[in-house]
Amino acid sequence: MPELTYRAAVKQAIAEAMRKDDDVFIMGEDIAQMGGSMGVTQGLFDEFGGERVRNTPISEMAIVGAGIGAAMQGMRPIVEIMYEDFMSLSMEQIVNQAAKHRYMSGGQVKVPLTIRTQGGAGWSPGAQHAQQVEAWFVGVPGLKVVFASSPNDARGLLWSAIYDDNPVIFFEHRLLYPIKEEVGEKLEPIPLGKARVVREGRDVTVIATGPLVHRALKAAEEAEGDGISVEVIDPRTLQPLDVDGLVASVKKTNRCVVAHEAVTRMGFGAEVVAVLQEQAFDWLDAPIERVGAKFAPLAFAPAMEQFVIPQPADVLAAVKRTVARA
Amino acid sequence: MSSEVKLPRLGQGMEAGTIVKWLKAEGDRVEKGEPLFEVDTDKATQEVEAEVAGVLLKIAVESGEVPVGETIAVIGDEGESVPDKSKPAPEAKEQPSEKAAPEPVSETDTSGGSHSDKSVTSSPQVTNGGRVKASPLARRLAREQGVELGGLKGTGPEGRIIAEDVGRSESRPEAARPAAAAVTDVPQPAGGGEAEGVEAVPLSKIRATIARRLTQAWQVPVFQLTVSADMTLANELVGRARELNPDVRITVTDLLAKVSAMALARHKDVNVQFTEEALLRFRDANVGIAVAAPTGLVVPVIHRAERLSLAETARARTDIVERARDGKLTQRDLEGGTFTISNLGMFGVEQFTAVLNPPQAAILAVGATKDTPVVRNGEIAARPLMTMTLTVDHRAVDGAEAADFLRTVKTFVEEPALAL
Numbered sequence: 001m002p003e004l005t006y007r008a009a010v011k012q013a014i015a016e017a018m019r020k021d022d023d024v025f026i027m028g029e030d031i032a033q034m035g036g037s038m039g040v041t042q043g044l045f046d047e048f049g050g051e052r053v054r055n056t057p058i059s060e061m062a063i064v065g066a067g068i069g070a071a072m073q074g075m076r077p078i079v080e081i082m083y084e085d086f087m088s089l090s091m092e093q094i095v096n097q098a099a100k101h102r103y104m105s106g107g108q109v110k111v112p113l114t115i116r117t118q119g120g121a122g123w124s125p126g127a128q129h130a131q132q133v134e135a136w137f138v139g140v141p142g143l144k145v146v147f148a149s150s151p152n153d154a155r156g157l158l159w160s161a162i163y164d165d166n167p168v169i170f171f172e173h174r175l176l177y178p179i180k181e182e183v184g185e186k187l188e189p190i191p192l193g194k195a196r197v198v199r200e201g202r203d204v205t206v207i208a209t210g211p212l213v214h215r216a217l218k219a220a221e222e223a224e225g226d227g228i229s230v231e232v233i234d235p236r237t238l239q240p241l242d243v244d245g246l247v248a249s250v251k252k253t254n255r256c257v258v259a260h261e262a263v264t265r266m267g268f269g270a271e272v273v274a275v276l277q278e279q280a281f282d283w284l285d286a287p288i289e290r291v292g293a294k295f296a297p298l299a300f301a302p303a304m305e306q307f308v309i310p311q312p313a314d315v316l317a318a319v320k321r322t323v324a325r326a
Numbered sequence: 327m328s329s330e331v332k333l334p335r336l337g338q339g340m341e342a343g344t345i346v347k348w349l350k351a352e353g354d355r356v357e358k359g360e361p362l363f364e365v366d367t368d369k370a371t372q373e374v375e376a377e378v379a380g381v382l383l384k385i386a387v388e389s390g391e392v393p394v395g396e397t398i399a400v401i402g403d404e405g406e407s408v409p410d411k412s413k414p415a416p417e418a419k420e421q422p423s424e425k426a427a428p429e430p431v432s433e434t435d436t437s438g439g440s441h442s443d444k445s446v447t448s449s450p451q452v453t454n455g456g457r458v459k460a461s462p463l464a465r466r467l468a469r470e471q472g473v474e475l476g477g478l479k480g481t482g483p484e485g486r487i488i489a490e491d492v493g494r495s496e497s498r499p500e501a502a503r504p505a506a507a508a509v510t511d512v513p514q515p516a517g518g519g520e521a522e523g524v525e526a527v528p529l530s531k532i533r534a535t536i537a538r539r540l541t542q543a544w545q546v547p548v549f550q551l552t553v554s555a556d557m558t559l560a561n562e563l564v565g566r567a568r569e570l571n572p573d574v575r576i577t578v579t580d581l582l583a584k585v586s587a588m589a590l591a592r593h594k595d596v597n598v599q600f601t602e603e604a605l606l607r608f609r610d611a612n613v614g615i616a617v618a619a620p621t622g623l624v625v626p627v628i629h630r631a632e633r634l635s636l637a638e639t640a641r642a643r644t645d646i647v648e649r650a651r652d653g654k655l656t657q658r659d660l661e662g663g664t665f666t667i668s669n670l671g672m673f674g675v676e677q678f679t680a681v682l683n684p685p686q687a688a689i690l691a692v693g694a695t696k697d698t699p700v701v702r703n704g705e706i707a708a709r710p711l712m713t714m715t716l717t718v719d720h721r722a723v724d725g726a727e728a729a730d731f732l733r734t735v736k737t738f739v740e741e742p743a744l745a746l
Contacts (some may be wrong), residue, residue, distance in 0.1 A: 252651060254463050254489060254620075285463040285489045286482065324483045 002185065007177040009151035010040050010116070013158035014078060016187055018048055021076065024162060027054035028063060028080030028116075037082050038118060038177060060089035064115060068098050068167075071113040076162055084119035084171065085131050098167040099142030110165045114158070118172040120211060120261060121309045125174075127297040130305075132210070132262035137169050138239045138271065144192055145238040147171040149213040151181040153236055156190030164192060173210045173261075195242035197249070201231035204255035204322050206315060207246055207272055208234060212259040212291070219315035228323055238268055246272065247279045254285040255322040259315050264292030289318035328402030329378050335394045336367055336374075337657040343367045344391045344472055344531060345398065350382045356401055363398075368535040369624075370655045371470055376401065384408045390472070460487035467492040467621060470653065471530040479525055493530045493621055532622040543682040547720045550679050551732050555739040557695045557710040563636075563742045571637040578712075579615065579669045580640040582692060585738035587611035587631035588745040590665055593731040597664050599685045600722035614663035614683060615643055617650040624650050625683055627663040667692060677713040687719040688728070690735070712739070 004012065017024040025048075026041065032055045035042030045053045056063045060081055067079040081087055087094070094115065101109045121130035137145050144166055148154035154172065161168035198213055199220055208216040213234045220230035233249050235242055250256045256276060258269030273288045294308045333343055346364040350356055361373040362382075380401040387398040400408050458475045460468070464487045468475050473492055480487035529537070560581055567576045590597040590611035599606040611632045614625040626646035631639055649655050666683040671694040680691035693713040700709045714735065718728040738745040 281462045282466040283463050285461045321483070325481045 001182040003180050004151045004155070004183045005177065006148075006151045006154050006172070006179050006181075007038070007040050009155040009181075009183065010158055010172060011042070011044065013155045013162070013187065014041070015044060015047065017076070017078075017159060017162045018044070018052060023074065024076045024078065025052040025054065025070075026078040026080065027056050027067070029056055029058055029082050031055060031080055036080065038174065040118075040172075040177070041080070060086050061093055064090040064093040064098065064113075067113045067115070068093060068101070068111055071098075071111045071167075072101065072109050076112050076114075078114045078116060078162060081115060081117040083129050084117040084133050085128050087117060087133060087136070087169075091136075094137070094143070094167070094169070095140050099140050102166065103142060111167045112163075112165045113167045114161045114164075114170055115167065116158075116170045116172065118174055118177075120173040120175055121293075121298050121305055122175045122211070124300055124302050124305055125298075126300040130174075130298045132171075132260065132293070134169075134171050134209075134238055134260075135262060135266060135268045135271075138268055142166065143239065144168040145171070146192065146236065147173075147209045147238055148236060149173075149176065149198075149208075149210050149234050151179065152183045153190060153196065153234070155183060156188050157192065157236060159187060159189045160192050163189070168192070171210070175211055176214075179214075190236070192237045193240040193242055194237070195233050195235045195245035197231065197245075198234050199230065199232040201229040201253065203229045203253055204257060204319050205231045205233060205246075205249040205253045206257045206259055206319065207249075207269070208232060208259040208315075209238070209261075209268065211261055212310060212315070215310065215312040216257075216259055216315050218312035219319060222312070222316050223319050226320075228319060230319055235272075241272075241275070243275055243279065247276065250276055250280045251283045254283055255288075256284070257289040257291060257315065257318045257322060259291035259310060259318070261309055262292055263295055264290050265295050267292050286322040286324075289321055291315050291318050328380075328383060328400050328406055328408065330397040331362065331376070331399040331401060333365065333392050333394050333396050333398055334374060336365070336372065337369060337661060340367050340394060342391055342393045345387055345389050346371060346470055346472070347389065348385055348399075349373070352382055352385055354382050356380060356382050366470065366472070366531055367657070368531055369660045370657055371653060372656050381406075458487065459485060461489065463489045463620075464492050471532070471621065473528055473530060477528060489620060491527075493527075493533060530621060532624070536623055539684060540681050543684045546682055546684065548682060548717050549720055549725060549728075550715055550717050551725075551729055552677065552713060552715045553732055553736045554698075554711045554713045555736045556700075557712050557739070560739050560742055561695070561710060567636050571640070574637055574640045574644060576636060576640040577643075578671070578695070579667065579692075580636060580643055581742065582667055582669070582690070582739065583613045583615065583628055583631050583643065584634065584636055584639045585742065585745045586665060586667060586690060586735055587613050587628075587634075589731055589734040589738060591632045592734055593727065595727045596688055596718075596723055596731040598687050598722050599664070600687060600719055601685070605722055608664045610662075610664070612662045612664045614666040614686070615647065616666060616668035616680075616683075617647050619650045619653065621653060624655060624660065625663060625666055626650050626655055626659040627661065629662060666690070671695060671712065677715060679715050680717050682717055682719060687722040688731075689717050691715040691717065714739075 030037055031041045032045040032053050063079050067077040070077045098111050098113055101111050119132055134145055134147055137143050146157050146161055146168060148157050158170055161170050206216040216232045220232055223230045231249055231253055258272045260267055260269055269290050291310045291314050296308050298308055299305045343365040346366050348363045349361050356376045358379040359375050362376040364371055364373050378401055381404050383402045384400045392398060460475050467489055475487055478487050478491050481491055482488040564576055564581060594607055597608045597611055610630045612627050612629045613631045614627045616625050628642045646659055663686060666686055666689040668680045669692040671692055674694050677693045678691050680689045683689050695710045695712040697708045698711040699706050716732050
């Protein structure tokens with residue numbers, strides 16, 4: 001089985017879709033000759049040319065707006081927003097246009113648009129280039145939201161996002177680009193709305209997204225040494241959410257921790273906690289714990305940045321609180 | 327015309343049941359076949375359906391234990407008067423509900439004028455404005471088992487009662503006997519209260535059943551046989567089977583259930599039960615799997631496992647194990663077993679002896695697979711070995727028969743293709 005980095009997995013999904021289908025094209029800032037600021041689209045310009053791998057002006061509103069227009073005309077565009085922090089500039093297009101046209105036209109118009117973006121802290125990019133803003137979009141009916149944590153998931157989920165007839169926001173994480181994983185020879189689409197049990201366990205379920213999946217796995221290994229068996233689940237798709245999968249796991253372990261790199265307050269985890277207490281209340285043996293960034297802008301100073309974002313030790317501490325005895 | 331609802335006999339040997347809750351209230355309309363109430367037998371909690379349609383005129387026994395055949399409710403026509411003969415069962419023990427818990431005044435009132443019954447809460451609880459602090463799961467388990475939360479000591483953070491305090495701590499199969507013994511051996515000080523440092527945990531229904539059945543099993547003359555099997559091919563097969571059946575997680579336990587059933591089909595003399603009158607020999611190999619459910623050890627059964635494929639066995643096992651953990655097993659899931667497998671390999675246990683699961687004649691205790699140096703063709707090689715210890719009822723099966731059966735199991739485990 002070939003090994004693929006997360007970065008190469010994203011590129012492979014884009015390239016294969018573009019080879020298969022002339023309707024698929026990509027545009028964004030510096031994505032053509034330069035190959036994108038994170039190097040994800042390197043080589044696509046040489047293979048597909050400037051017609052289908054298009055550089056854009058520095059206007060997130062225009063990038064998404066043009067993507068919506070092309071999608072409404074029957075294309076399957078992929079647009080890249082260089083940093084998810086800059087999604088704020090295209091909110092009007094995403095929230096009021098992309099998410100609404102299918103509904104408001106009574107289904108006459110579809111918007112099969114994929115908006116790829118990346119972000120995340122851990123490399124000192126400062127307060128405006130490292131936020132995790134996925135929760136902004138999970139509350140908008142009409143959008144789908146994906147956050148892949150592994151090369152396999154990135155490839156299979158991006159494929160499904162491209163071929164979904166609804167606008168999908170596809171979050172990538174800066175620190176995950178170099179991670180490697182064995183993947184199948186053939187690209188297998190992964191359906192949106194299906195969680196993945198990353199590690200099986202008995203005592204507590206950690207529901208984690210993006211980089212926190214990996215930090216939760218570290219915490220789980222340490223917990224194992226203390227005789228605590230941790231299950232790690234990655235929802236992978238935040239909207240639609242695999243409620244059944246998450247509830248089943250929590251019913252099995254009776255304890256739960258939700259973990260993401262985004263700020264805890266009003267984070268995606270808050271929604272998960274609410275859903276679990278609605279559907280698994282009588283199975284809970286401890287309060288559900290939340291792990292996320294502290295409520296502060298991200299610092300530029302590395303030590304302070306690390307202090308703000310959640311670490312494996314934070315997940316481990318939360319896990320231990322759920323199984324604590326007086 | 328009104329008709330009385332009597333507690334039905336839901337399985338062989340059921341003499342009484344505990345009514346957990348009513349799913350209809352007095353005055354509600356009830357259709358025939360609609361779930362009417364939940365009853366806890368010593369095997370499972372299950373819903374009982376109404377046998378006639380009408381209006382639930384009266385609930386005679388709200389909750390608690392009643393003998394089979396006792397009238398517990400009356401269903402009739404709207405406005406019909408209830409005949410007075412349906413007296414509530416005198417021996418029905420009222421199940422404590424949270425509302426019936428003693429008022430907090432007994433703990434907080436220091437005026438000395440309280441006449442509340444302090445004896446009900448022998449060990450005072452951490453309360454929060456009079457409310458006992460317990461996790462939702464602990465509350466549900468207590469409700470289902472008829473355990474009064476007020477009588478428990480919370481070991482969770484800030485004294486919260488958690489599931490383990492209600493009964494989960496005794497759910498590991500091997501902990502079953504010692505735990506049951508420990509509680510009955512609690513030394514009682516002369517004053518009649520609890521001894522210092524000792525906590526008397528009331529026996530849940532399932533715990534009492536485990537204790538009774540295993541004590542019964544302990545009186546049977548048994549012998550044990552141990553073999554170890556080379557798991558090289560078995561592991562390969564399980565790996566391949568998983569690839570071919572991605573929708574179900576096939577495990578070594580499934581392979582063991584399957585090959586044990588095949589071996590039982592060949593060794594009918596082991597697929598038996600001893601009774602004083604006759605030796606019962608069974609056509610089907612119904613393999614029970616020991617499961618550590620939250621409330622205690624249960625052994626749901628995979629029926630006619632000799633006829634199932636490996637993937638079907640895995641599906642059946644997943645289904646019963648999940649329902650065992652959710653407390654959703656029915657009487658049928660627990661009946662008819664002719665053989666039991668108890669696998670503690672996942673805990674790293676290398677070898678152990680299991681206690682018989684009466685009235686069955688044999689139980690297989692499975693340990694962890696471990697790379698072990700063995701001599702093959704004059705050379706030392708590392709092979710994955712797994713130990714299996716068969717406990718056998720000697721009244722029913724002799725040593726040579728059992729050894730022959732175990733050899734077949736070992737052969738099938740080592741070369742699963744031979745089980746075909």
